Amino acid sequence: MILFIADLHLCPEEPAITAGFLRFLAGTAREAQALYILGDLFEAWIGDDDPQPLHQEIASAINELVACGVPCYFIHGNRDFLLGKRFARKSGMTLLPEEKVLDLYGRRILILHGDTLCTDDAGYQAFRKKVHQPWLQWVFLALPLFIRKRVAARMRAGSKAANSSKSLAIMDVNQQAVIDALTRHQVQWMIHGHTHRPAIHPLEANGQQAFRCVLGAWHTQGSMIKVTPEDVELIPFDF
Template identity: 70%
Template sequence: MTTFFIADIHLCAQEPAITAGFLRFLREDAPQAEALYILGDLFEAWIGDDDPQPLHAEISRALNQLHQQGVPCFFIHGNRDFLLGRRFARDSLMTLLPEEKVLELYGRRVLILHGDTLCTDDVGYQKFRKKVHNPLIQKIFLMLPLKWRLAIAAKMRAGSKASNGHKDMSIMDVNPQAVVQQMQAHGVEWMIHGHTHRPAIHPVELGKTLGHRAVLGAWHEEGSMVKVTPEGVELVTFPF
Protein backbone atom coordinates (compact mmCIF):
# COMPACT_ATOMS: atom_id res chain seq x y z
CA MET A 1 0.00 0.00 0.00
CA THR A 2 1.54 3.27 -1.18
CA THR A 3 0.34 6.81 -1.89
CA PHE A 4 2.47 9.30 -3.83
CA PHE A 5 2.54 13.09 -3.47
CA ILE A 6 4.24 15.50 -5.88
CA ALA A 7 4.20 19.26 -6.51
CA ASP A 8 5.98 22.04 -8.36
CA ILE A 9 6.72 20.22 -11.59
CA HIS A 10 6.33 23.54 -13.46
CA LEU A 11 5.73 21.98 -16.86
CA CYS A 12 6.23 24.25 -19.85
CA ALA A 13 7.17 23.86 -23.50
CA GLN A 14 10.56 25.50 -22.84
CA GLU A 15 11.65 22.66 -20.48
CA PRO A 16 11.30 19.43 -22.50
CA ALA A 17 13.53 17.46 -20.12
CA ILE A 18 11.13 18.07 -17.23
CA THR A 19 8.18 17.05 -19.40
CA ALA A 20 9.95 13.86 -20.47
CA GLY A 21 10.82 13.07 -16.85
CA PHE A 22 7.27 13.62 -15.68
CA LEU A 23 5.82 11.45 -18.44
CA ARG A 24 8.29 8.69 -17.54
CA PHE A 25 7.21 9.01 -13.90
CA LEU A 26 3.55 8.59 -14.90
CA ARG A 27 4.38 5.53 -17.02
CA GLU A 28 6.82 3.72 -14.75
CA ASP A 29 6.55 4.91 -11.14
CA ALA A 30 3.02 6.21 -10.55
CA PRO A 31 1.30 2.90 -11.51
CA GLN A 32 2.86 1.38 -8.36
CA ALA A 33 0.77 3.67 -6.15
CA GLU A 34 -2.79 3.40 -4.89
CA ALA A 35 -3.28 7.10 -5.65
CA LEU A 36 -1.34 10.13 -6.87
CA TYR A 37 -1.81 13.58 -5.35
CA ILE A 38 -0.48 16.63 -7.21
CA LEU A 39 -0.23 19.54 -4.77
CA GLY A 40 -0.13 22.43 -7.21
CA ASP A 41 2.07 24.03 -9.84
CA LEU A 42 1.87 21.10 -12.20
CA PHE A 43 2.25 23.76 -14.90
CA GLU A 44 4.45 26.82 -14.94
CA ALA A 45 1.44 28.90 -15.95
CA TRP A 46 -2.22 28.31 -16.76
CA ILE A 47 -4.37 30.92 -18.49
CA GLY A 48 -7.43 28.79 -19.13
CA ASP A 49 -8.54 25.33 -20.17
CA ASP A 50 -9.05 26.63 -23.71
CA ASP A 51 -5.32 27.25 -24.22
CA PRO A 52 -4.53 24.90 -27.17
CA GLN A 53 -0.92 24.09 -26.22
CA PRO A 54 0.05 20.56 -27.35
CA LEU A 55 1.78 20.06 -24.00
CA HIS A 56 -1.53 20.34 -22.15
CA ALA A 57 -3.15 17.67 -24.30
CA GLU A 58 -0.12 15.39 -23.89
CA ILE A 59 -0.23 15.64 -20.10
CA SER A 60 -4.00 15.18 -20.07
CA ARG A 61 -3.69 11.95 -22.05
CA ALA A 62 -1.00 10.62 -19.72
CA LEU A 63 -3.05 11.36 -16.59
CA ASN A 64 -6.10 9.80 -18.23
CA GLN A 65 -4.08 6.67 -18.96
CA LEU A 66 -2.86 6.50 -15.36
CA HIS A 67 -6.46 6.59 -14.14
CA GLN A 68 -7.40 3.82 -16.53
CA GLN A 69 -4.59 1.73 -15.02
CA GLY A 70 -6.42 1.98 -11.71
CA VAL A 71 -4.50 4.87 -10.10
CA PRO A 72 -6.75 7.87 -9.33
CA CYS A 73 -5.14 11.30 -9.50
CA PHE A 74 -6.10 14.22 -7.26
CA PHE A 75 -5.13 17.86 -7.75
CA ILE A 76 -4.83 20.92 -5.49
CA HIS A 77 -4.28 24.22 -7.27
CA GLY A 78 -0.97 26.00 -6.93
CA ASN A 79 -0.06 29.65 -7.29
CA ARG A 80 0.92 29.09 -10.94
CA ASP A 81 -2.02 27.01 -12.13
CA PHE A 82 -4.89 28.17 -9.91
CA LEU A 83 -7.05 28.67 -13.03
CA LEU A 84 -6.84 25.02 -14.06
CA GLY A 85 -10.48 24.07 -14.41
CA ARG A 86 -13.09 21.37 -14.72
CA ARG A 87 -12.60 20.88 -18.46
CA PHE A 88 -8.95 19.84 -18.12
CA ALA A 89 -9.76 17.79 -15.03
CA ARG A 90 -12.57 15.98 -16.86
CA ASP A 91 -10.39 15.17 -19.86
CA SER A 92 -7.60 13.97 -17.56
CA LEU A 93 -9.94 11.98 -15.29
CA MET A 94 -8.40 13.98 -12.43
CA THR A 95 -10.29 15.00 -9.28
CA LEU A 96 -10.02 18.63 -8.17
CA LEU A 97 -9.69 19.13 -4.41
CA PRO A 98 -10.16 22.21 -2.20
CA GLU A 99 -7.04 24.16 -1.24
CA GLU A 100 -6.81 22.23 2.05
CA LYS A 101 -7.71 18.56 2.43
CA VAL A 102 -7.35 16.13 5.33
CA LEU A 103 -6.64 12.50 4.40
CA GLU A 104 -6.78 9.39 6.54
CA LEU A 105 -3.75 7.43 5.38
CA TYR A 106 -2.73 4.13 6.98
CA GLY A 107 -3.64 5.32 10.47
CA ARG A 108 -2.34 8.88 10.01
CA ARG A 109 -4.30 12.12 9.65
CA VAL A 110 -2.52 14.13 6.96
CA LEU A 111 -3.25 17.71 5.88
CA ILE A 112 -2.30 18.41 2.26
CA LEU A 113 -2.11 21.81 0.58
CA HIS A 114 0.01 23.69 -1.93
CA GLY A 115 1.75 25.69 0.78
CA ASP A 116 1.57 29.31 -0.37
CA THR A 117 -1.09 30.17 2.23
CA LEU A 118 1.45 29.31 4.93
CA CYS A 119 3.84 32.06 3.77
CA THR A 120 2.07 34.72 5.83
CA ASP A 121 5.18 36.87 6.31
CA ASP A 122 5.05 37.72 2.60
CA VAL A 123 2.28 40.28 3.02
CA GLY A 124 2.53 41.57 -0.55
CA TYR A 125 2.07 38.11 -2.01
CA GLN A 126 -0.90 37.34 0.25
CA LYS A 127 -2.64 40.53 -0.90
CA PHE A 128 -1.98 39.59 -4.52
CA ARG A 129 -3.22 36.06 -3.91
CA LYS A 130 -6.47 37.31 -2.41
CA LYS A 131 -7.05 39.51 -5.44
CA VAL A 132 -6.43 36.88 -8.13
CA HIS A 133 -8.54 34.30 -6.28
CA ASN A 134 -11.56 36.60 -6.46
CA PRO A 135 -14.12 34.63 -8.54
CA LEU A 136 -15.29 37.76 -10.38
CA ILE A 137 -11.75 38.73 -11.40
CA GLN A 138 -11.09 35.18 -12.57
CA LYS A 139 -14.31 35.13 -14.59
CA ILE A 140 -13.45 38.42 -16.31
CA PHE A 141 -9.90 37.26 -17.05
CA LEU A 142 -11.08 34.00 -18.60
CA MET A 143 -13.46 35.92 -20.88
CA LEU A 144 -10.56 37.87 -22.42
CA PRO A 145 -9.09 36.81 -25.78
CA LEU A 146 -6.35 34.20 -25.45
CA LYS A 147 -3.74 36.61 -26.82
CA TRP A 148 -4.52 39.16 -24.12
CA ARG A 149 -4.37 36.53 -21.38
CA LEU A 150 -0.96 35.37 -22.61
CA ALA A 151 0.37 38.92 -22.47
CA ILE A 152 -1.06 39.56 -19.01
CA ALA A 153 0.34 36.29 -17.65
CA ALA A 154 3.80 37.04 -19.07
CA LYS A 155 3.76 40.50 -17.49
CA MET A 156 2.67 39.10 -14.13
CA ARG A 157 5.42 36.43 -14.15
CA ALA A 158 8.05 39.05 -14.95
CA GLY A 159 6.76 41.25 -12.14
CA SER A 160 6.74 38.36 -9.69
CA LYS A 161 10.31 37.39 -10.59
CA ALA A 162 11.52 40.96 -10.12
CA SER A 163 9.68 41.33 -6.81
CA ASN A 164 11.00 38.05 -5.42
CA GLY A 165 14.53 39.07 -6.30
CA HIS A 166 14.35 41.84 -3.70
CA LYS A 167 12.75 39.79 -0.91
CA ASP A 168 14.57 38.12 1.95
CA MET A 169 14.43 34.35 1.45
CA SER A 170 12.98 33.85 4.93
CA ILE A 171 9.92 35.93 4.02
CA MET A 172 9.09 33.53 1.20
CA ASP A 173 9.24 30.48 3.47
CA VAL A 174 6.37 29.27 5.64
CA ASN A 175 5.59 30.95 8.93
CA PRO A 176 6.12 28.36 11.71
CA GLN A 177 3.14 29.58 13.70
CA ALA A 178 0.90 29.38 10.62
CA VAL A 179 1.95 25.73 10.26
CA VAL A 180 1.11 24.96 13.90
CA GLN A 181 -2.23 26.77 13.68
CA GLN A 182 -3.29 24.87 10.57
CA MET A 183 -2.23 21.49 11.93
CA GLN A 184 -3.98 22.06 15.24
CA ALA A 185 -7.11 23.43 13.57
CA HIS A 186 -7.40 20.29 11.43
CA GLY A 187 -6.33 17.91 14.19
CA VAL A 188 -3.52 16.33 12.16
CA GLU A 189 -0.09 14.93 12.98
CA TRP A 190 1.27 15.28 9.44
CA MET A 191 1.30 18.05 6.84
CA ILE A 192 2.50 17.67 3.24
CA HIS A 193 2.97 20.67 0.94
CA GLY A 194 5.07 22.16 -1.82
CA HIS A 195 5.55 25.75 -3.04
CA THR A 196 8.73 26.70 -1.18
CA HIS A 197 11.03 24.35 -3.16
CA ARG A 198 12.83 23.43 0.08
CA PRO A 199 12.49 19.65 0.36
CA ALA A 200 12.75 18.30 3.89
CA ILE A 201 10.80 16.63 6.66
CA HIS A 202 10.54 18.89 9.71
CA PRO A 203 9.40 18.07 13.26
CA VAL A 204 6.58 20.34 14.45
CA GLU A 205 5.83 20.94 18.14
CA LEU A 206 2.06 20.65 18.61
CA GLY A 207 1.66 21.35 22.29
CA LYS A 208 2.11 18.02 24.04
CA THR A 209 2.58 16.04 20.83
CA LEU A 210 5.13 16.02 18.03
CA GLY A 211 3.95 16.35 14.44
CA HIS A 212 5.82 16.44 11.14
CA ARG A 213 5.78 18.59 8.01
CA ALA A 214 6.98 17.12 4.71
CA VAL A 215 7.99 19.63 2.03
CA LEU A 216 8.17 18.55 -1.59
CA GLY A 217 10.98 19.64 -3.88
CA ALA A 218 10.57 21.29 -7.27
CA TRP A 219 11.29 19.34 -10.43
CA HIS A 220 14.14 21.51 -11.69
CA GLU A 221 16.91 18.94 -12.15
CA GLU A 222 15.39 15.81 -10.62
CA GLY A 223 12.03 14.46 -9.56
CA SER A 224 10.75 14.76 -6.00
CA MET A 225 7.93 12.98 -4.21
CA VAL A 226 6.69 12.04 -0.77
CA LYS A 227 5.90 8.35 -0.47
CA VAL A 228 3.46 7.36 2.27
CA THR A 229 3.08 3.71 3.29
CA PRO A 230 1.78 1.96 6.42
CA GLU A 231 5.41 1.81 7.57
CA GLY A 232 6.27 5.50 7.24
CA VAL A 233 6.60 8.73 5.30
CA GLU A 234 9.61 9.14 3.02
CA LEU A 235 10.91 12.02 0.91
CA VAL A 236 12.29 10.57 -2.34
CA THR A 237 14.29 12.12 -5.17
CA PHE A 238 14.95 10.43 -8.50
CA PRO A 239 16.52 11.30 -11.87
CA PHE A 240 14.38 12.25 -14.82
Protein backbone atom coordinates in the same frame (compact mmCIF):
# COMPACT_ATOMS: atom_id res chain seq x y z
CA MET B 1 1.60 3.21 -1.26
CA ILE B 2 0.31 6.73 -1.87
CA LEU B 3 2.47 9.19 -3.82
CA PHE B 4 2.65 12.98 -3.64
CA ILE B 5 4.38 15.39 -6.04
CA ALA B 6 4.32 19.16 -6.61
CA ASP B 7 6.04 22.04 -8.37
CA LEU B 8 6.89 20.50 -11.72
CA HIS B 9 6.30 23.86 -13.44
CA LEU B 10 5.81 22.13 -16.78
CA CYS B 11 6.30 24.37 -19.81
CA PRO B 12 7.45 23.97 -23.43
CA GLU B 13 10.83 25.50 -22.56
CA GLU B 14 11.70 22.59 -20.21
CA PRO B 15 11.23 19.40 -22.28
CA ALA B 16 13.46 17.33 -19.97
CA ILE B 17 11.08 17.87 -17.04
CA THR B 18 8.09 16.95 -19.20
CA ALA B 19 9.84 13.79 -20.39
CA GLY B 20 10.71 12.90 -16.79
CA PHE B 21 7.11 13.36 -15.68
CA LEU B 22 5.82 11.21 -18.53
CA ARG B 23 8.25 8.44 -17.54
CA PHE B 24 7.12 8.78 -13.92
CA LEU B 25 3.46 8.42 -14.93
CA ALA B 26 4.21 5.37 -17.06
CA GLY B 27 6.41 3.76 -14.40
CA THR B 28 6.55 4.48 -10.67
CA ALA B 29 3.11 6.10 -10.49
CA ARG B 30 1.42 2.95 -11.78
CA GLU B 31 2.54 1.06 -8.70
CA ALA B 32 0.70 3.50 -6.41
CA GLN B 33 -2.78 3.28 -4.95
CA ALA B 34 -3.24 6.99 -5.67
CA LEU B 35 -1.29 10.03 -6.89
CA TYR B 36 -1.74 13.50 -5.40
CA ILE B 37 -0.39 16.55 -7.27
CA LEU B 38 -0.11 19.46 -4.83
CA GLY B 39 -0.06 22.38 -7.24
CA ASP B 40 2.14 24.10 -9.79
CA LEU B 41 1.98 21.17 -12.16
CA PHE B 42 2.27 23.85 -14.86
CA GLU B 43 4.40 26.97 -14.90
CA ALA B 44 1.39 29.02 -15.96
CA TRP B 45 -2.29 28.46 -16.73
CA ILE B 46 -4.42 31.02 -18.55
CA GLY B 47 -7.50 28.89 -19.13
CA ASP B 48 -8.64 25.40 -20.05
CA ASP B 49 -9.26 26.64 -23.60
CA ASP B 50 -5.54 27.25 -24.22
CA PRO B 51 -4.71 24.85 -27.13
CA GLN B 52 -1.11 24.40 -25.95
CA PRO B 53 0.00 20.91 -27.20
CA LEU B 54 1.81 20.29 -23.91
CA HIS B 55 -1.47 20.50 -22.02
CA GLN B 56 -3.07 17.90 -24.27
CA GLU B 57 -0.06 15.59 -23.90
CA ILE B 58 -0.15 15.81 -20.10
CA ALA B 59 -3.93 15.35 -19.95
CA SER B 60 -3.65 12.18 -22.04
CA ALA B 61 -0.82 10.77 -19.92
CA ILE B 62 -2.64 11.38 -16.63
CA ASN B 63 -5.81 9.92 -18.12
CA GLU B 64 -3.90 6.76 -19.01
CA LEU B 65 -2.71 6.49 -15.41
CA VAL B 66 -6.26 6.85 -14.12
CA ALA B 67 -7.48 4.29 -16.65
CA CYS B 68 -4.94 1.85 -15.19
CA GLY B 69 -6.70 2.14 -11.82
CA VAL B 70 -4.59 4.82 -10.13
CA PRO B 71 -6.80 7.79 -9.14
CA CYS B 72 -5.15 11.20 -9.47
CA TYR B 73 -6.02 14.19 -7.29
CA PHE B 74 -5.05 17.83 -7.76
CA ILE B 75 -4.76 20.84 -5.47
CA HIS B 76 -4.24 24.17 -7.24
CA GLY B 77 -0.92 25.96 -6.92
CA ASN B 78 -0.11 29.64 -7.24
CA ARG B 79 0.89 29.14 -10.89
CA ASP B 80 -2.05 27.03 -12.06
CA PHE B 81 -4.89 28.19 -9.81
CA LEU B 82 -7.08 28.75 -12.89
CA LEU B 83 -6.92 25.11 -13.96
CA GLY B 84 -10.56 24.12 -14.23
CA LYS B 85 -13.13 21.39 -14.58
CA ARG B 86 -12.66 21.05 -18.34
CA PHE B 87 -9.01 20.05 -18.00
CA ALA B 88 -9.86 17.89 -14.99
CA ARG B 89 -12.37 15.94 -17.09
CA LYS B 90 -9.86 15.51 -19.93
CA SER B 91 -7.15 14.25 -17.61
CA GLY B 92 -9.39 12.26 -15.27
CA MET B 93 -8.07 14.20 -12.26
CA THR B 94 -10.23 14.99 -9.25
CA LEU B 95 -9.96 18.62 -8.10
CA LEU B 96 -9.60 19.08 -4.33
CA PRO B 97 -10.07 22.14 -2.09
CA GLU B 98 -6.97 24.14 -1.09
CA GLU B 99 -6.75 22.20 2.19
CA LYS B 100 -7.66 18.53 2.49
CA VAL B 101 -7.22 16.01 5.31
CA LEU B 102 -6.50 12.43 4.28
CA ASP B 103 -6.62 9.34 6.49
CA LEU B 104 -3.76 7.16 5.24
CA TYR B 105 -2.79 3.97 7.04
CA GLY B 106 -3.85 5.40 10.39
CA ARG B 107 -2.21 8.79 9.88
CA ARG B 108 -4.35 11.90 9.41
CA ILE B 109 -2.42 14.09 6.96
CA LEU B 110 -3.20 17.65 5.93
CA ILE B 111 -2.25 18.33 2.30
CA LEU B 112 -2.05 21.74 0.61
CA HIS B 113 0.05 23.61 -1.92
CA GLY B 114 1.79 25.64 0.77
CA ASP B 115 1.61 29.25 -0.41
CA THR B 116 -1.03 30.11 2.21
CA LEU B 117 1.56 29.28 4.90
CA CYS B 118 3.95 32.00 3.70
CA THR B 119 2.24 34.72 5.72
CA ASP B 120 5.39 36.83 6.19
CA ASP B 121 5.19 37.72 2.49
CA ALA B 122 2.44 40.30 2.87
CA GLY B 123 2.74 41.49 -0.73
CA TYR B 124 2.18 38.02 -2.12
CA GLN B 125 -0.73 37.31 0.24
CA ALA B 126 -2.46 40.54 -0.84
CA PHE B 127 -1.94 39.59 -4.49
CA ARG B 128 -3.24 36.07 -3.85
CA LYS B 129 -6.38 37.38 -2.18
CA LYS B 130 -7.04 39.65 -5.15
CA VAL B 131 -6.59 37.07 -7.93
CA HIS B 132 -8.67 34.44 -6.11
CA GLN B 133 -11.77 36.61 -6.30
CA PRO B 134 -14.28 34.67 -8.47
CA TRP B 135 -15.49 37.75 -10.33
CA LEU B 136 -11.96 38.74 -11.33
CA GLN B 137 -11.19 35.22 -12.53
CA TRP B 138 -14.41 35.25 -14.57
CA VAL B 139 -13.46 38.54 -16.21
CA PHE B 140 -9.92 37.33 -16.98
CA LEU B 141 -11.09 34.03 -18.49
CA ALA B 142 -13.59 35.90 -20.66
CA LEU B 143 -10.78 37.86 -22.34
CA PRO B 144 -9.44 36.73 -25.73
CA LEU B 145 -6.63 34.20 -25.41
CA PHE B 146 -3.96 36.51 -26.89
CA ILE B 147 -4.72 39.17 -24.26
CA ARG B 148 -4.59 36.61 -21.44
CA LYS B 149 -1.16 35.51 -22.68
CA ARG B 150 0.12 39.09 -22.54
CA VAL B 151 -1.33 39.68 -19.07
CA ALA B 152 0.15 36.41 -17.76
CA ALA B 153 3.59 37.20 -19.19
CA ARG B 154 3.53 40.64 -17.59
CA MET B 155 2.46 39.19 -14.25
CA ARG B 156 5.22 36.54 -14.33
CA ALA B 157 7.83 39.20 -15.08
CA GLY B 158 6.51 41.34 -12.23
CA SER B 159 6.54 38.39 -9.84
CA LYS B 160 10.12 37.50 -10.78
CA ALA B 161 11.26 41.07 -10.23
CA ALA B 162 9.46 41.30 -6.87
CA ASN B 163 10.87 38.00 -5.61
CA SER B 164 14.42 38.96 -6.53
CA SER B 165 14.35 41.64 -3.84
CA LYS B 166 12.76 39.48 -1.12
CA SER B 167 14.73 37.52 1.46
CA LEU B 168 14.49 33.73 1.40
CA ALA B 169 13.11 33.81 4.94
CA ILE B 170 10.14 35.97 3.92
CA MET B 171 9.26 33.56 1.10
CA ASP B 172 9.37 30.51 3.39
CA VAL B 173 6.51 29.31 5.59
CA ASN B 174 5.66 31.01 8.85
CA GLN B 175 6.01 28.52 11.71
CA GLN B 176 2.94 29.82 13.53
CA ALA B 177 0.88 29.52 10.36
CA VAL B 178 1.94 25.87 10.15
CA ILE B 179 0.99 25.21 13.78
CA ASP B 180 -2.31 27.03 13.31
CA ALA B 181 -3.17 24.85 10.29
CA LEU B 182 -2.27 21.63 12.13
CA THR B 183 -4.32 22.77 15.12
CA ARG B 184 -7.29 23.84 13.01
CA HIS B 185 -7.51 20.39 11.43
CA GLN B 186 -6.35 18.48 14.54
CA VAL B 187 -3.62 16.59 12.66
CA GLN B 188 0.05 15.81 13.29
CA TRP B 189 1.14 15.46 9.67
CA MET B 190 1.32 17.98 6.83
CA ILE B 191 2.53 17.59 3.23
CA HIS B 192 3.02 20.61 0.97
CA GLY B 193 5.11 22.07 -1.83
CA HIS B 194 5.57 25.65 -3.04
CA THR B 195 8.76 26.61 -1.19
CA HIS B 196 11.05 24.29 -3.21
CA ARG B 197 12.87 23.34 0.01
CA PRO B 198 12.50 19.56 0.33
CA ALA B 199 12.75 18.31 3.91
CA ILE B 200 10.80 16.66 6.71
CA HIS B 201 10.61 19.03 9.67
CA PRO B 202 9.66 17.80 13.15
CA LEU B 203 7.74 20.26 15.32
CA GLU B 204 5.16 20.32 18.08
CA ALA B 205 1.43 20.88 17.56
CA ASN B 206 -1.68 19.90 19.48
CA GLY B 207 0.60 19.04 22.40
CA GLN B 208 2.33 16.26 20.45
CA GLN B 209 5.15 15.75 17.98
CA ALA B 210 4.17 16.66 14.46
CA PHE B 211 5.84 16.58 11.04
CA ARG B 212 5.84 19.01 8.10
CA CYS B 213 6.89 17.25 4.90
CA VAL B 214 7.98 19.52 2.05
CA LEU B 215 8.22 18.38 -1.56
CA GLY B 216 11.02 19.55 -3.81
CA ALA B 217 10.59 21.20 -7.20
CA TRP B 218 11.39 19.27 -10.35
CA HIS B 219 14.39 21.23 -11.57
CA THR B 220 17.19 18.75 -12.31
CA GLN B 221 15.58 15.73 -10.64
CA GLY B 222 12.18 14.56 -9.49
CA SER B 223 10.84 14.72 -5.95
CA MET B 224 8.09 12.66 -4.36
CA ILE B 225 6.76 11.71 -0.96
CA LYS B 226 5.79 8.08 -0.51
CA VAL B 227 3.36 7.17 2.26
CA THR B 228 3.13 3.52 3.25
CA PRO B 229 1.79 1.76 6.34
CA GLU B 230 5.36 1.77 7.70
CA ASP B 231 6.73 5.19 6.83
CA VAL B 232 6.54 8.62 5.20
CA GLU B 233 9.55 9.10 2.93
CA LEU B 234 10.81 12.06 0.92
CA ILE B 235 12.48 10.63 -2.19
CA PRO B 236 14.52 12.48 -4.83
CA PHE B 237 14.98 10.60 -8.10
CA ASP B 238 16.53 11.01 -11.54
CA PHE B 239 14.30 11.88 -14.45
